[in-house]
Amino acid sequence: MSDLPKLSRFNDNVLSKYQIYNSIFTTLPFDTIDNTGVLLPLLHKVCEKGFALGKNPTEIIEHFFKKYQENPTEQEKTDLLFKFIQYIERQVVLFDAIEDAAFPAVNNMDGVGTLRGSKESATLNNKKEELKAYLEDFKVRVVLTAHPTQFYPGSVLGIITDLDEAIQRDDLLLIKKLLAQLGKTPFYKKTKPTPFDEAVSLVWYLEHVFYHSVPKIYNYIQNNIYDGNPMDNEIIDLGFWPGGDRDGNPFVTTEITLNVAERLRQSVLRNYYRDVRRLKRRFTFDGVQEILARIEKRLYKHVVRSYSKVNFSQKILLEELSAAREIISTKHQSLFIEELDDFINKVRIFGFHFATLDIRQDSRVHHAAFTQIVKDLQSIGDTTFPKNYNNLSEEDKVEALSLIKGSIDPSKLTEKISVDTIESMYALKEIQKRNGERGANRYIISNNQTALNVMQTFAMLNLCGFENELPVDVIPLFETVEDLINAEDVMRTLYANRAYRYHLEKRKNKQTIMLGFSDGTKDGGYLMANWGIFKAKEALTKVSREFDIEVIFFDGRGGPPARGGGKTHAFYASLGPTIEDKEIQLTIQGQTISSNFGTKASSQYNLEQLLSSGIKNDIFTKDQLNDKHRELMEDLAANSYQTYVDFKKHPKFLPYLEKMSTLKYYAKTNIGSRPSKRSNSATLDFSALRAIPFVGSWSQLKQNVPGFFGVGTALKKYEDEGKFDEIVDFYNASDFFRTLLENSMMSLTKSFFGLTAYMSEDPEFGAFWNIIHDEYKTTKRLLLKLAGHTELMENFPVGKASIEMREQIVLPLLTIQQFALKQIQELQKNEGNEKELEIYEKMVMRSLFGNINASRNSA
Template sequence: MSALPQLTRFNDNVLSKYQIYNSIFITLPFDTINNTGVLLPLFHKICEKGFKKGKNPTQIVEKFFKKYVDSSKEHVKKDLLFHFIQYIERQVVLFDAIEDAAFPIVNNMDGFGTLRNSQETAILRNKKEELKKHLEDFKVRIVLTAHPTQFYPGTVLGIITDLDKAIQNDDLLLIKKLLAQLGKTPFYKKNKPTPFDEAVSLIWYLEHVFYKSVPKIYNYIQHHVYDGHPIENEIIDLGFWPGGDRDGNPFVTTQITLDVAERLRQSILRSYYRDVRRLKRRFTFDGVQEILVGVEKRLYKHVVRSYAKVNFSQKILLKELETARDIVKEKHEGLFIDELNDFINKVRIFGFHFATLDLRQDSRVHHKAFTQIVDDLLASGDTTFPKNYHRMSEEEQIEVLSVIKGNIDPTILTDEMSEKTIQSIYALKTIQQRNGERGANRYIISNNQTALNVMQTFAMLNLCGFENELPVDVIPLFETVDDLENSESVMRTLYSNKSYRYHLSKRKNKQTVMLGFSDGTKDGGYLMANWGIFKAKEALTKVSREFDIEVIFFDGRGGPPARGGGKTHQFYSSLGPTIEDKEIQLTIQGQTISSNFGTEDSSQYNLEQLLSSGIKNEVFTKDQINDKHRDLIEDLATTSYQAYVDFKNHPCFLPYLEKMSTLKYYAKTNIGSRPSKRSNSDTLDFSQLRAIPFVGSWSQLKQNVPGFYGVGTALKKYEDAGRFDEIVDFYNASDFFKTLLENSMMSLTKSFFGLTAYMADDPFYGEFWKLINQEYQTTKRLLLKLAGHKELMENQPVGKASIEIREKIVLPLLTIQQYALKKVQDLQKEGADASEIEMYEKMVMRSLFGNINASRNSA
C-alpha cells in the first residue's frame, strides 16, 4: 500500500470513501424535512456555479429558493437553511472520521521524520552515540489549551472515535447506525462551558490518546536507541492550561484550579488502576501477585475517594513496581517483564499529575494586584516593604523584590484581584503536595514588558511561605513587536540579579521564555511576527549563554499559520545553531488537538515528527541564515510591517471587522469559557481584542489577512527593483524562509474572495475590500513566481487535496453565513423587528461553528 504515491493513497482511502459514505448519509431521514439531503447537493451546485459567474451569496440563495423550493413561506426557507447547516456540520465530522481512519495508510508511519527513520539514519551515518547524547536532555512539551477554536461536545468526539474504528473495519451496518446517531446528536451547546468543563473535554485526549501514544514512543527509544537501558529523561512532557489560565478569564477561580488538578490526578490513577488489573492476569507468581494486589487496592482507594492527607506518591508506586520487577527477573526468568516495564515507564512519564497545570495571568493585572498588596501590608504595619517603595525607581524596586520572603494571609487584602492572585499561588502549593512538584510548577506572565513584571511575580510567590527554594519557574511571555525587541534587555536585568540568578541555579540553570505568535501577528503582521520571534530567540540564546543559562523557548503557536501554526515540525527543524533547541515546547488547541493528536496514530506520528525535527536540527543538519539573507529578511519584514501597520490604521479597519465579519458573534457563542476580549467595554478596542476571534473573523470571511498581508508588498518591492532573483536564491537556500512562505501559501489556499466580492460595491467598505483583495492577488502571484509553481501548495498535494475537500464541503455554509450577515445589515437599516434580526444572527452563529471545525487541518 505504501508503495503507491501519497496522493493516490489519499484519493483511494479518504476521498473515495467520503463520497460513498456521504451518499449514504444524505439519504438518512433525521427530521421532518425528508428532502434536506436531496436538496443540499443541488444547493451546493448552485453555489459553485453562482460564484463562478460572479453572483453574490444573496443572489445564489434566492435563485436556489426560486428553482427548488416550492413555497412562498419565509419560515420554510429559513428552516431549510438551518437544516443545511446541520447536515454540513455532520459532513465535516464524517470527513474527519474518514481522514483519521486512513491516517496510517496515507502517512508513512516509518517514513521521513519518524523515529525509526531518524534512528536508522543515525546508524547509517555512524551517529548513534550522538543521538543517544542528544536524547538524554532533549524534550518535547505539548501544552493543551482550551482556547475556543473547536466546539465538538464529548458525545460527538465519541462518535468520531467509533466511526474511525468502523471505517477502518469497513463495517457498513455500524457506519450507517453511527451516521444516524450523528444526525440526531446535538452539536450546539445551550450553555457556555465552564473552565472545568473545558478541562474535562481535554482530559479525554489525555486518557484515550496520549496515555497510549507517549509511552509507545518512549519504549521505542528505550529499546532501539538505548538498547533496553533505562532513560533518565521523560522525553515527552504534557502541559495543561484549562483551570490555570487566568489571563482575561474571570471564570477561572482558585477552586476550579484545585478541582482541575484533582481531576487530572484521579484520571491518571484511574488509568494506572486499569493497567494494574490487566497486569495481575499475567503476574500470577509468588511475591509479585501480592505487590500488585496491594498497589491495586491503594490506587482504587485514591481514585474513588479524594483523601485530604496524601500518603501515596509516584515515588512510592515506583518503588513497589521496581521491587516486583526485581522478583520477576531473579525468580521468574523475566517472564512478561516488558509489560511491567511499559507500566513503570508510564508512571515515570505521567507521575501523579498526568499533565503539568500551568498558571497564567496578564502582567497589567499583576501590577495592579501587587501594588494593592504592598499598600495593604504597609497599612497593616507590616515591615516587609519599605514605606517609600512606590517612590523608588524600577531598579531599586527590583532589588527589594529579589529578597522578599513571607507567608501572607490573603484574607487581609482589601482588593479582590490581589486576594485571588495570592490564593492561586497557595493553590499551586496544594497541588504540588498532592500531585508532586510537576503537578503545577510554572507561572506564566502574559503581556510581559519589563523585568519588574517578572520580579513582582517572583516576589508574590516568595510571599506565600515556600520553604527553602522556590519550586516554581517564572516564565515571561513576550508578544508584541516592541516586547520582543525588549526581551533581551529584560532577561539581562533578571540574570544580573543575584537572587534571581540563585533561584535559576536551583532550577538546573534553565529559564523558560514564552513567545506569542498570535498576538505578535495581530500586532505586527505575518512576516514581522515570525522574523521578530526568530531574532528574539537569537538574542535570548546569546544573553542566556553569556550567563551560563540554558534558555528554553515555549511557543504559543496556535493553529492556523497566522497564529504560528502551519507545518510545525518543519519550522523547528529549520532553526539554526544561533537558537537554543534543547527543548521544543508549544501550545496546541481546538482543531489542532483533534487533527494532529486526535487518534493514537496521528498523535504518535506528529509527536515523532516534533522529536525528529529537534534531532535533525541538532544531530544531522544546521540551517544558518547568512548575513546577506539576514539583510534581505530584515528589509522584507520592515516593508511588510509598514504595509500592515498602514492597513491597521486605515479608518475602515475596525468598523469593517465589526460590521462585515463575524467578530461580534464569537462573543455570543458557547464555544469557550473565556470572553472574546479582555475588557468589558462596549466599544471595540484593538489592543483588548483577543487573537483568536481576530484571526477567526478573517478566516470566516475567507480573507486570511493575518497570514499574508504585507508579504506581497514586501516581495513586490524587490520585483520592481529588479532584485527578485535574490529572494529566489534565499528561498532555495533557507529552510526557515521556505517554511515561513509555505505556511503563508496555506493561508492563501484557504482564502476565497469570490465569497465577498459583492463588498467591492459597498459605498463605505468597497475600497477597503479592494485593498485587501489587491494584496491577496499580489502575494499569490509573487509566491507562485518565487516557488516556481503554477498552483498554491503544489508541493504538498495531500494537504492541498484535504483543504480543497473541506472548502468544498463548507462552501454552502459560507454562502448561508454571508447571506445571513447581509440580511442582518439590511434589516437593521430598515429598522426591522428585533426577533427577525435575531433569527438571522442565530444563522450566522450556527454556520460559524461548522466553518471553524472544517479548518482542523490548519496546523
C-alpha cells in the same frame, strides 16, 4: 498499498470513502424536513455555478429557492437553511473521522521524520551515540490549551472515535448506525462551558490518546536507541492550561484550578488502576501478585476525592513496581516483563499529575494586585516592603523585590484582585502536595514588558510560604513587536540579579521564556511577527549563554499559520545553531488538537515529527542564515510591517470587522469559557481584541488577512527593483524562509474572495475590500513566481487535497453565512425587525461551528 504515491493513498482511503459514506449519510431519515440530504447537493451545485458567474451569496440562495422550492414561506426558507447547517456540520465530522481512520495508510509511520527514520539515518551516518547523547537532555513539551477555536462536545468526540474504528474495519452496518446517531446528537451548547468543562474535554485526549501514544514512543527509544537500558529523561512532557489560564478569563477561580488538578490526578490514577488489574492476569506468581494487589487497593482509594490523605506518590509506586520487576527478573525468567516495563514507563512519564497545570496571568493584573498588596501590608504596619517602596526607581524596586520572603495571609488583603492572585499561587503549593512538583510548577506572565513584571510575580510567589527554595519556574511571555525587541534587556536585568540568579541555580540553571506568535501576528503582521520572534530567540540565546543559563523557548502557537501554526515540525527543523533547541515547547489548541493529536496514530506520528525536527536541527543539519539573508529578511519584514500597520490604521479597518465579519458573534457561540475581548468596553478596541476571534473572523470571510497581508508588497519591492532573483536564491537556500512562506501559501489556499466579491461594490467598504483583494493577488502571484509553481501548495498535494475537500464541503455553509450577514445589514436599516434579526443572527452564529471545525488541517 504503501508503495502507491501518498496522494493516491489519500484519494483511495479518504476521498473515495467520503463519497460512499456521505451518500449513505444524506439518505438517512433523521430530520423533520423531507429531502434535506437530497437538496443539499443541489445547493452545492448552485453555489459553485453562482460564484463562477460572479453572483453574490444573496442571489445564489434566492436562486436556489426559486429553482428547487415551490413558493416557500420565509419560515420554510429559514428552517431549511438551519437544516443545511446541521447537515454540513456533521459532514465535516464524517470527513474528520474518515481522515483519522486513514491516517496510518496515508502517512508512512516509519518514514522521514519518524523515530525509526531518525534512528536509521543516525546508524547510516555513524551518529547513533550522538543521537543517544542528544536524547538524554532533549524534550518535547506539548501544552494543551482550551482556546476556543474548535470544541466538539464529548458525545461527538466519542462518535468520531467509534466511526474511526468502524471505518477502519469497513463495518457498514455500524457506520450507518453511527451516522444516524451523529444526526441526532446536538453539537450546539446552550450555555458557555466553564473552564472545568473545557478541562474535562481535554482530559479525554489525555486518557484516550496521549496515555497510549507517548509511552509507545518512549518504549521505542528505550528499546531501539538505548538498547533496553533505563532512561532518566521523560522525553515527552504534557502541559495543560484549562483551569490554570487566568489571563482575561474571570471564570478561572482558585477552586476551579484545584478541581482541575484533582481531575488530572484522578484520571491518571484511574488509568493506572485499569492497567494494574490487567497486569494481575499476567503476573500470577508468588511475591508479585501480592505487590500488585497492594498497589490496586491503594490506587482505588486515591481515585476517589474523599480519600484526602496524601500517603501515596509516584516515588512509592515506582518502588513497589521495581520490587515486582526484580522478582520477575530473578525468579520467573522475565516472563511478560515487557508488559510491566510499559507500565513502569507510564508512571515515570505521567507521575501522579498526568499533565503539568500551568498558571497564567496578565502582567497588568499582577501590577494592580501587587500595588494593592504593598498598600494593604504597609497600612497594618507590616515591614515586608520598604516604607519608601513606591518612590523607588524601577531598578531599585527590582532589587528590593529580590529580598522578599514570607507567608502572607490572603484574608488580610482588601481587594479581590489581590486575594485571587495570591490564592492562585497558594494553589500551586496544594497541587504540588497532592500531585507532585510536576503537577503545577510554572507561572506564566503574559504581556510581560519589563524585569519589574517578573520580579513582582517572583516576590508574590515568595510570599506564599514555600519552604526552602521556590519550586516554581517564573516564565515571562513576550508578545508584541516592541516587547520582543526589549526581551533581551529584561532577561539581562534578571540574570544579573543575585536572588533571581540563585533561584535559577536551584532550577538547574534553566529559564523558560514564552513567545507569543498569535498576538505577535495580530500586532505586527505575518513576516514581522515571525522574524521578530526569530531575532528575539537569537538575542535571548546569546544573553542566556553569556550567563551560563540554558534558555528554553515555549512557543504560543495557534492552529492556522496566522497564529504561528502551519507546518510546525518543518519550522523547528529550520531554526539553526544560533537558537537554543534543547527543548521544544509549544501550545496546541483548538482544531490542532483534534487534527494532529486526535487519534493514537496521528498523535504518535506528530510527536515523533516534533522529536525528529529537534534531532534534525541539532545533529543532521545546521541551517544558518548568512549576512545577506539577514539583510533581506530584515528589509522584507520592515516593508511588510509598514504595509500591515498602515492597513490597521485605515479608518475602515475596525468598522469593517465589526459590520462585515462575524467578529461580534464569536462571543455568543458558547464555544469557550473566555470572553472574546479583554475589556468590557462597548466599543471595539483593537488592543483588547483577542487574537482568536480576530484571526477567526478573517478566516470566516475566507480572506485570511493575518496570514499574508504585507508579504506581497514586501516581495513586489524586489520585483520592481529587478532584484527578485535575490529572493529566489534566499528561498532556495533557507529552510527557515521557505517554511515561513509555505505557511503563508496555506493561508492563501484557504482564501476565497469570490465569497465576498459583492463587497467591492459596497459604498462604505468597497475601496477597503479592494485593498485586501489587491494584496492577496500580489502575494499569490509573487509566491507562485518565487516557488516556481503554477498552483499554491502544489508540493504538498495531500494537504492541498484535504483543504480543497473541506472547503468544498463548507461552501454552502459560507454562502448561507454571508446571506444571513447581508440580511442583517438590510434589516438594521429600519426599526421593528427584531424577530427576523434574531433568526439571522442565530444563523450566522450557528454557521461558525462548521467553518471552524472544517479548518482543522491548519497545522
